[in-house]
Amino acid sequence: MSGNTATCVPVKELSESHGCYSRLQELRKFYVKEFDEEPRFYVRVPGRVNIIGEHVDYCGYPVLPMAIEQSILLAVGYTRANNFLYLRNIDVNFDNYKCDLKSFRIDIPEKGGPEWYKYFLCGVKGIFENINEQDQGCIAMTVALSGNIPHGSGLSSSSALVSSATLATSFAYKASLDRKTLASISASCERYIGTQGGGMDQAIAFLAEAGCAQFIEFYPELKTSSIQLPENACFVVANSLAEINKAASSDFNERVVECRLSCRIIAKRMDFKNWKNMLRFAELQSSLNCHLNELETMASKILTKDIYSREDVLNELEISEDEFENDCLTPNTRKMSLFKLRQRALHVIQESLRVQIFRSTCESTMTWGKIDTLSKLMQQSHGSLKNLYECSHPDLDRLIDISEEAGVGARLTGAGWGGCIVALCDSVQSSNKYIELLKLKYYSKLSKVQQSNLENVIFATFPQNGAEILMAGSNDIPSKI
Numbered sequence: 001m002s003g004n005t006a007t008c009v010p011v012k013e014l015s016e017s018h019g020c021y022s023r024l025q026e027l028r029k030f031y032v033k034e035f036d037e038e039p040r041f042y043v044r045v046p047g048r049v050n051i052i053g054e055h056v057d058y059c060g061y062p063v064l065p066m067a068i069e070q071s072i073l074l075a076v077g078y079t080r081a082n083n084f085l086y087l088r089n090i091d092v093n094f095d096n097y098k099c100d101l102k103s104f105r106i107d108i109p110e111k112g113g114p115e116w117y118k119y120f121l122c123g124v125k126g127i128f129e130n131i132n133e134q135d136q137g138c139i140a141m142t143v144a145l146s147g148n149i150p151h152g153s154g155l156s157s158s159s160a161l162v163s164s165a166t167l168a169t170s171f172a173y174k175a176s177l178d179r180k181t182l183a184s185i186s187a188s189c190e191r192y193i194g195t196q197g198g199g200m201d202q203a204i205a206f207l208a209e210a211g212c213a214q215f216i217e218f219y220p221e222l223k224t225s226s227i228q229l230p231e232n233a234c235f236v237v238a239n240s241l242a243e244i245n246k247a248a249s250s251d252f253n254e255r256v257v258e259c260r261l262s263c264r265i266i267a268k269r270m271d272f273k274n275w276k277n278m279l280r281f282a283e284l285q286s287s288l289n290c291h292l293n294e295l296e297t298m299a300s301k302i303l304t305k306d307i308y309s310r311e312d313v314l315n316e317l318e319i320s321e322d323e324f325e326n327d328c329l330t331p332n333t334r335k336m337s338l339f340k341l342r343q344r345a346l347h348v349i350q351e352s353l354r355v356q357i358f359r360s361t362c363e364s365t366m367t368w369g370k371i372d373t374l375s376k377l378m379q380q381s382h383g384s385l386k387n388l389y390e391c392s393h394p395d396l397d398r399l400i401d402i403s404e405e406a407g408v409g410a411r412l413t414g415a416g417w418g419g420c421i422v423a424l425c426d427s428v429q430s431s432n433k434y435i436e437l438l439k440l441k442y443y444s445k446l447s448k449v450q451q452s453n454l455e456n457v458i459f460a461t462f463p464q465n466g467a468e469i470l471m472a473g474s475n476d477i478p479s480k481i
């Protein structure tokens with residue numbers, strides 16, 4: 001695979017004006033202390049906030065995220081000495097790690113979620129699978145990491161880590177891969193951790209552009225379009241501080257399974273011979289050649305039960321228990337016995353309609369009322385995530401209630417079950433007022449929070465650029481990879 005220069009990750013010289021300069025300096029010092037040499041290059045991969053389009057990417061439908069200021073930074077060195085990978089995290093809570101790059105495995109513990117370095121290994125494995133064996137050669141990599149994306153908060157800290165590993169490995173191995181390819185590899189290889197994500201996080205990590213959100217399509221193929229948000233729009237991210245670890249619970253994969261089952265049942269009822277392979281609503285809709293509204297009516301008519309038992313699903317699909325376990329479930333959803341197919345399908349279809357309206361509102365020439373329309377869509381999105389998709393959390397709902405009382409449209413962002421909300425304010429001044437209000441009505445009531453240290457817990461955010469490689473000094477800098 002080779003990269004098209006127009007679509008490659010930018011390689012820039014590190015300058016003092018870089019937004020992460022002081023963090024990079026601190027990381028450089030740490031790297032030098034740990035490895036007794038200078039890093040050869042740096043990698044920056046941002047986290048993201050999804051403005052609207054939640055839990056639809058793995059159904060093949062578009063999402064609308066933007067990259068945020070918080071990021072994973074890596075300082076990387078490599079030599080042809082041996083095959084070892086040495087990983088260090090500037091945060092002392094994360095253990096050092098070393099492995100042989102020719103023989104590592106990614107085993108997922110049954111409880112507690114994967115160790116931090118396994119996300120890195122996913123990225124290495126992803127690149128190894130996509131470059132020729134002889135190109136893999138023999139490289140020792142020394143990597144130091146600094147991350148400030150809050151963990152388990154729905155801002156994509158895990159995907160930023162996987163994507164940073166993909167990018168660092170491809171650069172060290174001189175594999176010339178364009179941004180879309182890196183995004184696709186990162187999305188597939190993150191599944192080694194056990195979650196069945198849809199690709200949004202990795203796509204925005206590589207394809208984000210400063211100043212705009214991205215409308216990201218997945219079906220029939222990955223495609224992005226920049227969306228200009230209203231000039232006065234100011235997005236605020238507020239962390240409920242209820243932490244989630246997607247890879248340590250089965251909640252996320254259960255939703256993916258329910259969506260795939262709903263899709264298969266509708267496809268079977270509509271007499272598609274290939275219904276067993278119909279896993280994504282976007283594909284089903286395209287085969288049906290219908291509008292989202294028609295698909296919604298169809299889903300309501302076909303998926304009539306509030307709760308489907310395992311037996312109900314087996315009867316609908318006319319398959320055996322064995323086939324069901326092997327073809328329809330994932331290792332951590334094998335024990336599922338109840339399925340809310342109607343509710344999950346309706347959320348996905350209605351949320352996708354909201355994404356379309358959100359986009360057309362942003363692109364419309366209307367001169368007033370844009371923020372109100374967008375805010376309402378965000379409120380509806382949250383209602384649907386809470387009631388139909390059941391992926392909110394009481395603490396997060398409290399943040400939403402306070403926002404609604406103040407007339408601010410807000411919704412959970414990311415996978416949910418805790419984590420952050422994203423809220424839309426109509427000016428920087430009103431975002432400041434809103435932040436003060438949440439501090440008073442939410443954060444001041446939490447004893448676990450240091451009230452003087454909330455800048456990474458609640459903050460206004462503006463769309464940033466996607467991943468980049470940074471070179472210190474002028475040693476042989478290619479302009480792109």
Ligand code: NG1
Nearest residue numbers: 054055154156197198199200414415
């Ligand atoms: P986060 O918030 O990073 O856990 C997850 C999925 C996304 C998407 C959202 C819900 C992964 C890596 N990410 O995001 O693909 O499905 O949930 O919209 O699984």
